[in-house]
Amino acid sequence: MLAEIITIGDEILIGQIVDTNSAWMAQKLNEAGIRIKQITSVSDDREHILQALNLATERADLVIITGGLGPTKDDITKKTLAEFFKTTMRLDEEALENVKNIFSKYKAPLLEVNVQQANVLENSVTLQNKNGTAPGMWIEHNNKIYVSLPGVPFEMMYLMEEEVIPRIISTYSLPIIYHHTILTAGIGESMIAEEISDIEDGLPSHIKLAYLPKLGVVRLRLSGYASDKEILMSEISAISKKIVERIADYVIIEADVALEKSILDYMQLRNLTLTVAESCTGGALSQTITQHPGSSSVFLGGAITYSNTLKVSMLGVSNQTILQFGAVSVQTVEEMAKGALTAYHSDYSLAISGIAGPDGGVENKPVGTVWIAVANANKVISRKFQFGNRRKQNIERSVTNALIMLFKLLKQDNP
Amino acid sequence: MLAEIITIGDEILIGQIVDTNSAWMAQKLNEAGIRIKQITSVSDDREHILQALNLATERADLVIITGGLGPTKDDITKKTLAEFFKTTMRLDEEALENVKNIFSKYKAPLLEVNVQQANVLENSVTLQNKNGTAPGMWIEHNNKIYVSLPGVPFEMMYLMEEEVIPRIISTYSLPIIYHHTILTAGIGESMIAEEISDIEDGLPSHIKLAYLPKLGVVRLRLSGYASDKEILMSEISAISKKIVERIADYVIIEADVALEKSILDYMQLRNLTLTVAESCTGGALSQTITQHPGSSSVFLGGAITYSNTLKVSMLGVSNQTILQFGAVSVQTVEEMAKGALTAYHSDYSLAISGIAGPDGGVENKPVGTVWIAVANANKVISRKFQFGNRRKQNIERSVTNALIMLFKLLKQDNP
Known part of the structure; x- marks a missing residue:
C-alpha cells in the first residue's frame, strides 16, 4: 500500500x-503499515495542483x-x-454549525467567506474539524483514496489521528505491524550497532531494527510484519530482551516516549519533586518538561537567571563565585x-549555565x-560539555543532557 | 526562471x-529572483529518481x-x-585531496568507498566541498541547469552560498522578486480580507497578496515580480501603506520577523529590560524569547512558578489572594x-496564569x-482569555497574546 x-x-x-x-504524517502512516512513495510541495496554482494529483494517482x-x-x-x-473529481460543492450542515460556534465563541462576525x-x-x-473552521474530506474515487486536510498542524494532526488513520485501517486489510521502541541515552548509534551486531544479523526477515x-x-x-499479532509480539519481545541486556547501562525505558516524560512518570510514581535553575537554556528545559500534561505533580517551577544579578538574588549564588570563576563554571x-x-524545596534540582552562542565565547570558554x-x-553532580557553534542545537543538547544526568541519579537513588 | x-x-x-x-534553499533562490515551482522528496530508488528528474526537466x-x-x-x-545524462564518472583530483585531508585529520582509515x-x-x-567529503556538481545539459548537492545541511548551505547562487546570477539575467511582509496581531485573516478586499481586488497582476x-x-x-526593482518597490510600498492605514490598530511591524524578535529589537533600541512570571506556560514564554541571539540585552530572566508555594515565595503573591481568588485570577x-x-528590577514584566489542560478545569474556570x-x-494591564482544550495550543496562544499585550504597552509608552 x-x-x-x-x-x-x-x-x-x-x-x-x-x-x-x-x-x-509520514511517521503516522508508516506506523500504520503504509509506505510513502513521494512527498510533493506545489504552489496555490490550479494547473499545477491538477498535474500533481494526476501524477500522484x-x-x-x-x-x-x-x-x-x-x-x-x-x-x-x-x-x-x-x-479534478468532476464534482460540485455542497454545504455541510455540521461543518457550518462548527464554524458558527467558533465565531460566536470568539464573538467575531460571521462573514460569507467563513460560511x-x-x-x-x-x-x-466530511471529516469534521474540532479544532478549526476548515473541514477535512475523504474521497473514494476509481479505487483510490484521496484525503484533503487543512494545513494548520494541530488541525491536520487531530484529523489524521481521529479520522484518517482509523478509516484507512478499517478500509484496507493491512498486515499487522508491531513496533517496539527502546529509548537509550549516553551512547552513539554506531557503538550500539557494534555492541548488538550479532543480534541484528540474526533478525528474521520480517523483523527490522x-x-x-x-x-x-x-x-x-524493532518493527515486525505478520499475520498473527501474538506470535509477532512474543518474537519481538524476546529480541528486545536480548538487546536490553546487552546495553543495560544506557537503556532509559522500553517505550516510545520522550525522555522527560519517562522521568516525570518515574518521579511521580516515587512522589519526588523537581525544580530548575536555567541560564543559557532560557526556559527550554522547563518548557520541555511542562509540555506534558500532569507535569505539575513533579515539577514545582524554577528560576530563569539570564543575568548574573538574578543568579545571585534568586538562587543565592555568591557574587564572589561569579567574579572569581565566571557564570559558566562548575562552582556557579x-x-x-x-x-x-x-x-x-524540591527533592531534586537541575541547573544549566553555558554559552549558547553565537556570541559570548572567550578563549578558554568558547561558544x-x-x-x-x-x-x-x-x-551535587556536575559535568562540563563542549558542544558546537549553533545556538539552537546547544540549547537542545543542554536540555537533553541535563535530563540524562537527572535520570541516572534518580535510578541510582531510587532503583 | x-x-x-x-x-x-x-x-x-x-x-x-x-x-x-x-x-x-527556497528562501535563498527566491531572494536571487528564482521561483520554486515544486519541491519533491523521493526515495533512494533508481527508477523513481529518474522519473523525478524527467518531470522536473x-x-x-x-x-x-x-x-x-x-x-x-x-x-x-x-x-x-x-x-540520466548518459555520461560516465571521472575522479576529481582536488576532491580526492579533500577527502584524504579530512580522513587524515580525524586519523580514520581511508576506505575504497571514501575514495x-x-x-x-x-x-x-565540480563544486568543491570545504565542509565534507562529498563534492557538489554543476551540470549544464540541453539548456537546463542541474545541481547536485550533499544533503548534510551545513555542507549544502556552504555550496549554495559560495558556488551555486553566484553561478546562477552570473549565468542568467533574472527578474527582480521583491517580498514585503506586514505582521498583524489581534485580527483574523477573514476580517483582514474583508477590510482590504478593494485593495486586494485592485492589485496589478504582477503583485500577489x-x-x-x-x-x-x-x-x-505582498510579492511582486518586475524588471525594475525601484519601480516594483515603490509600487509595493504604496499598496502596503494603504493596507497598513486600513488596519493600523493591528499592525505590529512591517517586516518578516518573529513577533518576539521585533519586541526584542524595539526594547533594545530603547534600553528597556524585561522579566517574566510564568505559571501555565511553564517556560515557553522565556524559551520563545531566548531562542534569539542577543536576547540577554533585554531579557533578564524570571520565575517559573508552577506551584502556588513558589508564586508566594518567588513573586510575593499573597497567600490570601490565592486562597480567595485562586491562582488563575486577575488578582493573582x-x-x-x-x-x-x-x-x-526590570522596566517591564509579563505574567501568565491559566489552565493549560487537559485536566484542572473547574466549572467557572474551564480548561x-x-x-x-x-x-x-x-x-498593570491584565486580560482574560478563553482558549480551547488543547494544552500545546493553549500554551502557544498564551505566549503570543502575552507578547502582543507587551508590544501594545511598549508602543503606548515609547512610541
Missing part, C-alpha cells in the same frame, strides 16, 4: 515555513493533500479538487543547583561550553 | 527527519538535487544521475507581574482559561 503526500501553499515554496506536516493508492483550505481567496485547493468554509465536495465524506538518533538519545525501533552551576533545591549540575539533598 | 528542488532519501519519506534544507529551468551522496551503498544518486566520493560526473563542473496565519498573528505578504496574575517587576498581565512601574 503506497501513499503520496501533496502539500499545497506558496509559503512552502518561498521558504517562509518549513514543512513539518509531511514528516509527521499514477504512483499511489492513497493521496493525502494538506493546505490551501483557509477562508481567503488565495486558497484554491477546494475548487481545483472539485474540478463557504463549510462547503465540501459532493463526493466526499531501525536506529533513530536525536541529539544525545538514540531510539531503537553547583551553587545554582543547590540554590534551587534549597530555595524552592558551546555548558556546565550542568544535578542535585539532591545529599549530593 | 523556474527551479525545482528534489530531495533524495528514505529518511524523509519515513518521517525520520524533517526536510529543512528545502525551505532554506519538463517543469523547470533549474533542478537542484540534494541528498544521496554519502559513502554507503544505499546512495545511488550519482549512478542514477550518470544514467569513490571524489568521483564526479564527466559532464559536470498572501495571508499567512499562525495562532493569533497573521502575516500579510497582577501580583505576579508586579512581583517580577519589583523583585527582578483554556488564561489570565495575562503586563506591567511597568506605572501600571
Whole structure:
C-alpha cells in the first residue's frame, strides 16, 4: 500500500515555513503499515495542483493533500479538487454549525467567506474539524483514496489521528505491524550497532531494527510484519530482551516516549519533586518538561537567571563565585543547583549555565561550553560539555543532557 | 526562471527527519529572483529518481538535487544521475585531496568507498566541498541547469552560498522578486480580507497578496515580480501603506520577523529590560524569547512558578489572594507581574496564569482559561482569555497574546 503526500501553499515554496506536516504524517502512516512513495510541495496554482494529483494517482493508492483550505481567496485547493473529481460543492450542515460556534465563541462576525468554509465536495465524506473552521474530506474515487486536510498542524494532526488513520485501517486489510521502541541515552548509534551486531544479523526477515538518533538519545525501533499479532509480539519481545541486556547501562525505558516524560512518570510514581535553575537554556528545559500534561505533580517551577544579578538574588549564588570563576563554571552551576533545591524545596534540582552562542565565547570558554549540575539533598553532580557553534542545537543538547544526568541519579537513588 | 528542488532519501519519506534544507534553499533562490515551482522528496530508488528528474526537466529551468551522496551503498544518486545524462564518472583530483585531508585529520582509515566520493560526473563542473567529503556538481545539459548537492545541511548551505547562487546570477539575467511582509496581531485573516478586499481586488497582476496565519498573528505578504526593482518597490510600498492605514490598530511591524524578535529589537533600541512570571506556560514564554541571539540585552530572566508555594515565595503573591481568588485570577496574575517587576528590577514584566489542560478545569474556570498581565512601574494591564482544550495550543496562544499585550504597552509608552 503506497501513499503520496501533496502539500499545497506558496509559503512552502518561498521558504517562509518549513514543512513539518509531511514528516509527521509520514511517521503516522508508516506506523500504520503504509509506505510513502513521494512527498510533493506545489504552489496555490490550479494547473499545477491538477498535474500533481494526476501524477500522484499514477504512483499511489492513497493521496493525502494538506493546505490551501483557509477562508481567503488565495486558497484554491477546494475548487481545483472539485474540478479534478468532476464534482460540485455542497454545504455541510455540521461543518457550518462548527464554524458558527467558533465565531460566536470568539464573538467575531460571521462573514460569507467563513460560511463557504463549510462547503465540501459532493463526493466526499466530511471529516469534521474540532479544532478549526476548515473541514477535512475523504474521497473514494476509481479505487483510490484521496484525503484533503487543512494545513494548520494541530488541525491536520487531530484529523489524521481521529479520522484518517482509523478509516484507512478499517478500509484496507493491512498486515499487522508491531513496533517496539527502546529509548537509550549516553551512547552513539554506531557503538550500539557494534555492541548488538550479532543480534541484528540474526533478525528474521520480517523483523527490522531501525536506529533513530536525536541529539544525545538514540531510539531503537524493532518493527515486525505478520499475520498473527501474538506470535509477532512474543518474537519481538524476546529480541528486545536480548538487546536490553546487552546495553543495560544506557537503556532509559522500553517505550516510545520522550525522555522527560519517562522521568516525570518515574518521579511521580516515587512522589519526588523537581525544580530548575536555567541560564543559557532560557526556559527550554522547563518548557520541555511542562509540555506534558500532569507535569505539575513533579515539577514545582524554577528560576530563569539570564543575568548574573538574578543568579545571585534568586538562587543565592555568591557574587564572589561569579567574579572569581565566571557564570559558566562548575562552582556557579553547583551553587545554582543547590540554590534551587534549597530555595524552592524540591527533592531534586537541575541547573544549566553555558554559552549558547553565537556570541559570548572567550578563549578558554568558547561558544558551546555548558556546565550542568544535578542535585539532591545529599549530593551535587556536575559535568562540563563542549558542544558546537549553533545556538539552537546547544540549547537542545543542554536540555537533553541535563535530563540524562537527572535520570541516572534518580535510578541510582531510587532503583 | 523556474527551479525545482528534489530531495533524495528514505529518511524523509519515513518521517525520520524533517526536510529543512528545502525551505532554506527556497528562501535563498527566491531572494536571487528564482521561483520554486515544486519541491519533491523521493526515495533512494533508481527508477523513481529518474522519473523525478524527467518531470522536473519538463517543469523547470533549474533542478537542484540534494541528498544521496554519502559513502554507503544505499546512495545511488550519482549512478542514477550518470544514467540520466548518459555520461560516465571521472575522479576529481582536488576532491580526492579533500577527502584524504579530512580522513587524515580525524586519523580514520581511508576506505575504497571514501575514495569513490571524489568521483564526479564527466559532464559536470565540480563544486568543491570545504565542509565534507562529498563534492557538489554543476551540470549544464540541453539548456537546463542541474545541481547536485550533499544533503548534510551545513555542507549544502556552504555550496549554495559560495558556488551555486553566484553561478546562477552570473549565468542568467533574472527578474527582480521583491517580498514585503506586514505582521498583524489581534485580527483574523477573514476580517483582514474583508477590510482590504478593494485593495486586494485592485492589485496589478504582477503583485500577489498572501495571508499567512499562525495562532493569533497573521502575516500579510505582498510579492511582486518586475524588471525594475525601484519601480516594483515603490509600487509595493504604496499598496502596503494603504493596507497598513486600513488596519493600523493591528499592525505590529512591517517586516518578516518573529513577533518576539521585533519586541526584542524595539526594547533594545530603547534600553528597556524585561522579566517574566510564568505559571501555565511553564517556560515557553522565556524559551520563545531566548531562542534569539542577543536576547540577554533585554531579557533578564524570571520565575517559573508552577506551584502556588513558589508564586508566594518567588513573586510575593499573597497567600490570601490565592486562597480567595485562586491562582488563575486577575488578582493573582497582577501580583505576579508586579512581583517580577519589583523583585527582578526590570522596566517591564509579563505574567501568565491559566489552565493549560487537559485536566484542572473547574466549572467557572474551564480548561483554556488564561489570565495575562503586563506591567511597568506605572501600571498593570491584565486580560482574560478563553482558549480551547488543547494544552500545546493553549500554551502557544498564551505566549503570543502575552507578547502582543507587551508590544501594545511598549508602543503606548515609547512610541
